[in-house]
Amino acid sequence: MLRGDQGRAVQEALQLQLEVGRFFGAQCFVAVSNVHMMGDIEVMGDSGKSFLERAAALGGKCVRPTTTNARCIDFAYVGRLQQDPDEARKEQELIACLRRMDVITADTCINYQTLYQPHLGEHVAWGDTGTVIYANSVYGARSNFEAGPAALAAGLTGRVPAYGFHLDAHRRGSFQVNLKADLNDLADWGAVGKIVGSAHQDYYAVPVFTGVKRSPTADELKQLGASLASYGSMGMFHMVGVTPEAPTLKAAFGGNKPAAIMTVTNRDLERVYESYDTQNNPLNLVVFSGPQQSLFELKTLADLLRGRTVHAGSQLFVTTSNGVKSAARELGYLQTIEQAGATVLEGVCFYILQNLPQMRVREGWSNLVTNSAKLANIIGAHKFNTILRRTAACIDIACTGRDAR
Amino acid sequence: MNAATRAVRQLRTIRVTRAFGAVVEGEALVSTEGFSPRYDLDRWSGLISRPGHALEGHNIKDKILITPSAKGGIAAGWAFYDIQHKGLAPKAFVFGVTNPVMVQGAVFAGITITEGWSASPYGQIRTGDIVRVDPKNKTLTLIRRGVSAPSVPR
Known part of the structure; x- marks a missing residue:
């Protein structure tokens, strides 16, 4: 070669x-x-x-x-x-x-x-x-x-x-995170990623999560991972009893001593949600993207949007893959989401959309509301003020223009 | 030799752990905050554009960017090549800890990059100082102090 x-x-x-x-x-x-x-x-x-x-x-x-x-x-x-x-x-x-x-x-x-x-x-x-x-x-x-x-x-x-x-050598856990929070929404998993990732910005930091209250879904692990990678530049985590290289706490650390032990509680999650501020600008943009939505996420959005309409002057964007969008069309989820006034894009991610800075100015967007902690982090260079909210709250904001929080 | 020169001579050479690229000399731009060419940088002007970034308003063009860590993303691999071709690249990236994307991107773009340091450059090297990065000998050296205290352009 x-x-x-x-x-x-x-x-x-x-x-x-x-x-x-x-x-x-x-x-x-x-x-x-x-x-x-x-x-x-x-x-x-x-x-x-x-x-x-x-x-x-x-x-x-x-x-x-x-x-x-x-x-x-x-x-x-x-x-x-x-x-x-x-x-x-x-x-x-x-x-x-x-x-x-x-x-x-x-x-x-x-x-x-x-x-x-x-x-x-x-x-x-x-x-x-x-x-x-x-x-x-x-x-x-x-x-x-x-x-x-x-x-x-x-x-x-x-x-x-x-x-x-x-x-x-690099796959062993390096610090421990005790999960005491309830983690009932995808945004909660992203918020954990934000808390843990921001505190340990290091590619080779490998958190070991313990105490998870139930077996997480693929979409929950996707939000957690995407957020850890985004805030912490991390490439790996373990979750004891969940991920394959962590049958036990001992196995997850592989002989390493935890460099730190942290705990994430419901109060910590609330502090994350409280940290966002509308800066007195309209809540007229809600985005589900970064990562693209799975079929299950699209079903949830369809269920939440059924019979509702995106608020006049607001926009709701969803991004997914070609395959998932096609399946959602077959199943009718896509029609429900689009009938509510949302735009469902395929093959793209919102934060890399061509012309996004120009779009932001033209559409008068200042705030971006999302259930993705990764998106809330990554889009800063485009000068959006981002607000992380739970999935149902995002839909309420899209349909009312108001944050009930 | 006057006192100032002696003082500069005494400023130690800092050893870096890993390094790639050509020997470069230039003005230091020292950040206390990590860096991402996607999250923090306007890739059409070279300005750090993220609101609230420690270097917001500074331009990275031709600088030696000293930063504690790499943030986020895969896109740096293309972004470094892109800013190199637009004439907006720094002369070198000096990271405390970095990730493979920054290294792959810098190697691909032919920009000098280092990771790890034997002693913290903070407090020793200030924005505006002239420094040299020597990847072969794995050193970061203060050549001379900047002429004036740096100010953040707005």
């Missing part, structure tokens, strides 16, 4: 991987079975697109199943959202270019729920942090955060340098 026998694209991919491996002191490579990459025009810009076009022209082809993360444009909504037609064209060219390299443009950030569920110990190369923390924690698979170019490199070479969460 390094000699260029398999082409320049592969050679350059391996050179990138060698440098990264050298930085982290990796001793070898490990083969990966599945790759998930972020690659859209908003995030990579013209320079990234040129890079990919060159790699495709050099004959680069993925040798492992490689899927794409959420992108910035739902082509059915370019006009309605007044997105830039030039950027939409570039996004289409980009998708065509990725397909030439044998990338499966599935455009979802919930691949772990909808596309591929790796098994215990399986090495993968995934990006979007939410996908990585889910793979490591819930499936016991092994991945580092792989940025777009690094994931593509893994797709081209079929391997990654062995450092970080590919190694046993």
